[in-house]
Amino acid sequence: MELERISNSQSLKISWIKPTNVIKGRALRRKKVIPNNRNNEPSTSAVRKVAEPSPVTSVGFKNFPKPTSVHIKRKHKKDKQKSSHQSDADSVKQHAVEKEPQTYIMKESVSERVFTESGKKFGDLDIHRHLVSNLEKINFTTLTTVQEKVIPILLSGKDMLVRSQTGSGKTLAYAVPIIDALQSLTPRLKRTDGVQVMVVVPTRELALQTHELFKSINTFQWIVTSHLCGGESRKSEKDRLRKGVHVLIGTPGRLLDHMFHTSALKVNSVRCLILDEADQLLDMGFRRDIDSLVEELNKSKAQEEYQPLDILKHGHRAEDVEETEGFSLKNPNSKNRQTILLSASLSQDVKELAEFVLREHTFVDALDGSESGESLVIPDTIKHFFIMSGIKNRLVLLSAMIAAKSKQNSKIFIFMASTQMVEFHYELFTNFLQKVSVNSDNVILDGVGSDDDSDLEGVLDTKFFKLHGSMDQKMRKQVFTEFRAAKSGVLLCTDVAARGIDVPAADCVIQYTGPQTDKDYLHRVGRTGRVGKSGTAIIFLTPEEEEYIPKLGALGVQLKRLHAVDFLNCLCEIMSEPDYEKAGRALQQHYENAINENKNLRYTACMAYSTWSRFYNSYPSKMRAIFDFKRINLGHYATSFGLRYTPSEIGKIVRGQVENIESPRLNQKLSNYTDGAQEKKKKVKRAIGNISEFDSGLQPLKKKKKKS
């Protein structure tokens, strides 16, 4: 794949295999599984670097913009030689006037159009007019490309494999024809008729979200929709099922659980099975559950053929019914079940699943012309950026970015490696960033835990949310619903929020920890730029990880560079410090002090660091050359968790061997201040009492001139 270096923005598409557009029947034959993309990955050496190595400074925030500042003790010899000639003279300010950022782009890139030129409307479809008017009421008037292609085929009763980019409206593409088909059944559906449509999705949030969409478009009160997703009381779920459900949405485990253990769940009349987000279902290891689910549906269907209910309903036994070629949702006599598989990417696994669950099927690709195939397409409304900083500065840089984005009323997803990492940053930001405040003498006052919180006002006009798999279901539901409804906010999350989740107003995705696979990158960024809206995706990289830029470039994702200084400036206001470097250092110090003084926060930080390092150590082999655990400086990473301990000391704390290490190492490079809680409290008190004499450590904050 030939790459060239350009500096403008273009649309993007990843294409691994020569594409075809619509393949009828069993075109996708089972093949020997070849690890995804192995042979097509470009040699990184064939791709020119994003920026020439810049000289390094090892002091504080001056090394923010140095993409190649590499000071790692455990580095390989070769690398050492390479970096030894780099001088230590660069600075943020110098960097700010650097020439235009460079980007990589695949020579031929195409994009998927969300809406077609035809401008076809829901009103043009042969569906119930009440359904159309309700869709229009909730602002669904024009069909998206995938809807235009999928709805007629779905209504014709064929099995289908659908590939379309994130945020292209796949859910509505099946929800509309399903509701229309169910409303048209005669005699009208009764509660006792059992489940007619089963929708399988990978996560609880997605089950909830999909159900909400069904509820919002369903104007026919006799059609009952519901969702099962685990984490809720099984009893209340059973009660719901006993009353009768027609469209049942759920995660594979919970659906199977009820199919085996809830006699009231009647699945022998399932007419349509939807497997949504198929790539994620497989990535999450649900293949066996899906196989069992399909087998269970088949078994109950076979039993149904001899049940008297069938004779009562249709006046004859199912075995007497002439089997129609191709199932129709609208045909009550059909013995076939229609199955639809939807995915944003087509991996070999997805194709194999398609072969297992689909009968003679149609392949629908939302890309125009014959340019589709085994590809993963990202909306071209998303602009991709990377930001590179020294490892030690990551925490402050993220804080600065949050501050800058919250000024713009952004709605942001921030992806992190682990549950504990999300918990830690949530605690830290809500208590020590959002409430960080300085008094009239420009001395930092802590958030939680300070003697007098009354002076503190939130300095960030944003709300923090957290979402990860270890939260209980009620909480997850609440957070998800609140974040969706919020006008702006910051969601700290694990990959549990990476796929399928639809937060329409989300305009920014930040990947604070790199993705484990390229596909994860694409799904994460797919949380923004939905249905034609614009979005920004930013990935944090360290100099050691810079090879990820050309790797993504080779896949058609062009990354532009962002500069730390643009965000750090926002800290000046928060920290009341005109010099952004000093403001950054002060914030890091503020965090470190808070963590040092607060036992619980300290332990959470240690856990976060520990789980992050396990995550980093478990990158799949294909990514390990870039995210290489052996090359990173773990001590610097400890600093980025606000910890003053060495990695081995952190290990002891996590294992419960010690609660605290008495004299934690001082972060000399970031710290200009004296350490210690007592000392700091004294200083704050002196400042409050208008004592002008400060310890030299606090001088940076004192320097600022009084506002007139």
Ligand SMILES: Nc1ncnc2c1ncn2[C@@H]1O[C@H](COP(=O)(O)OP(=O)(O)OP(=O)(O)O)[C@@H](O)[C@H]1O
């Ligand atoms: N025809 C339409 N007109 C306007 N908005 C639409 C239309 N169809 C869907 N949407 C909106 O687009 C957003 C994305 O839809 P949806 O979640 O179905 O996308 P998706 O393709 O399933 O994405 P992902 O692959 O990330 O799950 C939703 O907010 C949905 O309400």
